Amino acid sequence: MWTGVQWQGTIPAGATKRWFTWGWPAVWHVVWYVMPSSAQPGAPQLDWDVAVERANGTQCTYWITVTNLTGQQVTFEGRFAVLS
Amino acid sequence: MPPVSQQRAQQLFDLCNARLCCPANPNAPCIPFLYPDDGCWGRAHEMCRLMIADGAQPEKVWIRGGLRPSSQNHPGCGYPGWFGWGWHVAPTLQVNTSNGVKTWVIDPALFPGPTDQATWKSVQGDPAAVLQASSAAIFYLGSFINGFPDQTDPIYTETNKVLTKYRNELKLRSVGPDGPPPYFACMTKPGGVQWFGSLNPNQSKTWFTWGWGAAWKVLWTIMPLTPCPGARQVTWNVRVERANATQCTYWITVTNLTGEPVKFEGRYDVLSWT
Numbered sequence: 001m002w003t004g005v006q007w008q009g010t011i012p013a014g015a016t017k018r019w020f021t022w023g024w025p026a027v028w029h030v031v032w033y034v035m036p037s038s039a040q041p042g043a044p045q046l047d048w049d050v051a052v053e054r055a056n057g058t059q060c061t062y063w064i065t066v067t068n069l070t071g072q073q074v075t076f077e078g079r080f081a082v083l084s
Numbered sequence: 085m086p087p088v089s090q091q092r093a094q095q096l097f098d099l100c101n102a103r104l105c106c107p108a109n110p111n112a113p114c115i116p117f118l119y120p121d122d123g124c125w126g127r128a129h130e131m132c133r134l135m136i137a138d139g140a141q142p143e144k145v146w147i148r149g150g151l152r153p154s155s156q157n158h159p160g161c162g163y164p165g166w167f168g169w170g171w172h173v174a175p176t177l178q179v180n181t182s183n184g185v186k187t188w189v190i191d192p193a194l195f196p197g198p199t200d201q202a203t204w205k206s207v208q209g210d211p212a213a214v215l216q217a218s219s220a221a222i223f224y225l226g227s228f229i230n231g232f233p234d235q236t237d238p239i240y241t242e243t244n245k246v247l248t249k250y251r252n253e254l255k256l257r258s259v260g261p262d263g264p265p266p267y268f269a270c271m272t273k274p275g276g277v278q279w280f281g282s283l284n285p286n287q288s289k290t291w292f293t294w295g296w297g298a299a300w301k302v303l304w305t306i307m308p309l310t311p312c313p314g315a316r317q318v319t320w321n322v323r324v325e326r327a328n329a330t331q332c333t334y335w336i337t338v339t340n341l342t343g344e345p346v347k348f349e350g351r352y353d354v355l356s357w358t
Contacts, residue, residue: 001355029276029353031303051316051341054308056101058196063316083303083353084276 007078011068022061029083037075087178093198100131106312107264108344110251119254126246132220142175149213161270283340294333301355
């Protein structure tokens with residue numbers, strides 16, 4: 001397994017935003033998650049879900065939708081792990 | 085025809101393959117690569133048009149014989165479920181390789197990338213098949229195929245007719261009982277794939293899989309198998325049931341976000357066995 005940071009994002013208070021990242025080999029098993037960069041203890045800050053598009057026979061595009069659950073802007077890392 | 089680099093050949097392949105049709109919604113100007121049954125001469129002429137517009141100088145290679153290709157994009161998979169072709173055509177490029185200048189074929193209906201001409205011929209299942217090169221301007225090499233006159237199509241009128249016909253055939257198949265490609269009967273399940281599934285337009289459906297070690301750390305992901313570039317196709321969520329002291333059952337709900345049928349594979353990865 002290997003991991004990485006695909007992008008750094010900022011999301012306004014209470015907002016939902018979507019990012020996409022293309023050209024991933026479809027044979028890879030990839031999981032996506034986010035990590036807030038700014039500490040704000042006491043409650044969850046971000047929620048996310050992942051959707052995927054098969055662009056062609058060998059490649060796919062991931063669409064990651066991130067929701068800011070707080071009343072303040074949140075900066076975060078969009079992270080991936082290639083499992084196999 | 086001046087040779088191009090392998091990188092440029094891949095770029096030109098990608099240029100053509102980016103025009104792939106969504107099977108159940110194949111709108112012009114897409115190219116119906118996922119309908120391998122017929123229409124190669126229209127696809128080839130359109131690919132040449134795209135490559136020429138991008139500054140390349142493709143040619144074409146024609147093949148005639150008892151051709152028996154296999155494709156997971158045909159419900160019959162290959163011979164005898166699918167009888168194949170009497171002839172076929174695809175664009176070619178001269179490519180600089182470590183073994184000198186070679187003829188490579190651009191044929192997304194058969195290969196996921198540019199391929200050398202010998203390999204292209206070999207997968208068509210007839211060692212006695214005959215090859216004939218032509219310029220890109222030849223739309224239909226009748227003199228080679230069946231003794232008819234050769235045809236050109238400089239303003240792409242006939243090309244567009246062929247593409248329209250086979251876009252429609254692709255759509256009819258994809259919204260019919262066979263569903264969109266690929267066809268599971270033609271595929272073997274790779275490692276890490278628990279199941280192949282199909283979803284109707286905008287459908288959500290739940291699958292369960294039981295007997296997993298409760299101590300194992302397992303992640304589930306979904307990968308669409310039906311190509312349709314341009315938008316999200318599927319999303320999913322995972323729930324789990326503790327069946328007994330040592331085992332659990334995963335319940336995976338997959339949602340088709342599109343208005344078209346989608347096939348997919350359900351994948352698992354065990355992050356830890358303890």
